[in-house]
Amino acid sequence: EPEVTQTPSHQVTQMGQEVILRCVPISNHLYFYWYRQILGQKVEFLVSFYNNEISEKSEIFDDQFSVERPDGSNFTLKIRSTKLEDSAMYFCASSQSRASGEQYFGPGTRLTVT
Amino acid sequence: AQTVTQSQPEMSVQEAETVTLSCTYDTSESDYYLFWYKQPPSRQMILVIRQEAYKQQNATENRFSVNFQKAAKSFSLKISDSQLGDAAMYFCAYRSGRHFGNEKLTFGTGTRLTIIP
Numbered sequence: 060e061p062e063v064t065q066t067p068s069h070q071v072t073q074m075g076q077e078v079i080l081r082c083v084p085i086s087n088h089l090y091f092y093w094y095r096q097i098l099g100q101k102v103e104f105l106v107s108f109y110n111n112e113i114s115e116k117s118e119i120f121d122d123q124f125s126v127e128r129p130d131g132s133n134f135t136l137k138i139r140s141t142k143l144e145d146s147a148m149y150f151c152a153s154s155q156s157r158a159s160g161e162q163y164f165g166p167g168t169r170l171t172v173t
Numbered sequence: 174a175q176t177v178t179q180s181q182p183e184m185s186v187q188e189a190e191t192v193t194l195s196c197t198y199d200t201s202e203s204d205y206y207l208f209w210y211k212q213p214p215s216r217q218m219i220l221v222i223r224q225e226a227y228k229q230q231n232a233t234e235n236r237f238s239v240n241f242q243k244a245a246k247s248f249s250l251k252i253s254d255s256q257l258g259d260a261a262m263y264f265c266a267y268r269s270g271r272h273f274g275n276e277k278l279t280f281g282t283g284t285r286l287t288i289i290p
Contacts, residue, residue, distance in 0.1 A: 090276060102218070102264060104277040115277055148216055157276055160206035160225070160268055164218035 061085045063165035065151050071171045072141055080136045080168045082151030090154040091134045092162060093126065095119070095147040102150065108134065141172045175200045177267050179281035186255045187289050193240075194250045194284045196265030204270030207241065207248045208278070212262040221263070224248065226270065252286075260288045 064083045072078050084091050093105040106116040108126050125137045134153075138145055148169050152162040176199045186192035198207070209221040224232045224241050231239050236256075240249045252259055265281040 092277070094278070096216075101282045102266075102278075102280040104279070107276050117277070150218060152218075152278075154276070160270075161208075161220060161223055162268075162276075162278060163220065164210075166215070166217045169216075 063151055063153055063163055065165040065168050067168060068166065069169045069171070071173065074143060074172055075140050078138050078141055078170065080149050080170070082134045082165055083132050084134055084151065084153030085163060086132070088153035088155050090157060091128070092152040093136045094150045094152065096150065097147045143172050146170055146172045175267050175269070175279050177265050177279050177281035179265055179284050181284045182282070183285045183287070185287040185289055188255055188257060190255055191251060191253045192255055192286065194263050194286065196248045196250070196281055198246050198248065198267050200246070200267065202269055202271070206268040206270060208266040208268070209237070209239070209250045210264045210266060212264060212283070213260070222250065255288050257288050257290065260286060
């Protein structure tokens with residue numbers, strides 16, 4: 060069964076450093092999303108992406124964040140200058156169509172900022 | 174803005190018994206989707222079941238079923254014949270039915286389900 064994959068599974072970085080989180084969505088999916096979950100809290104939406112542009116973003120997704128689909132398979136989330144409060148689990152999700160409503164999640168990347 | 178509320182932070186059930194997890198939501202929209210996701214200790218988010226608001230029939234997936242009460246804005250998940258592998262955090266989520274630029278999932282705070290052998 061096709062699935063969303065994410066790398067790395069765990070990333071440790073120092074405050075102020077740039078990180079890139081990588082995702083490979085399900086191959087015939089066209090809509091891509093990033094969410095984050097701070098430990099012990101609920102999952103929060105960051106950004107949605109379609110046709111090489113952002114279709115929606117949350118207040119969390121400020122100028123420190125960017126997304127890119129550099130090729131036909133990868134979808135990345137970049138944090139330019141990490142802060143301690145960026146420590147969280149980051150989930151990538153993909154969807155085949157808006158109409159179906161279903162989003163399939165990857166296993167997540169645990170980001171630890173020290 | 175839509176909100177999702179899960180008022181039960183923790184629930185427990187005996188193996189093989191039935192348990193119901195509660196979820197309420199607030200929206201002014203008439204067209205939307207509701208979901209239950211399961212998050213086991215591995216922290217992967219797994220889609221359990223989905224309900225379209227325009228459908229009156231409650232969704233069912235094997236041992237999982239929902240009780241969707243649109244007027245009451247309630248969306249509970251019933252797990253029958255509970256198994257040890259059902260132990261997880263369960264999140265209720267809402268998605269607008271308006272298509273462009275409104276696909277984000279809004280999650281509740283979750284209910285941690287423990288299965289007692």
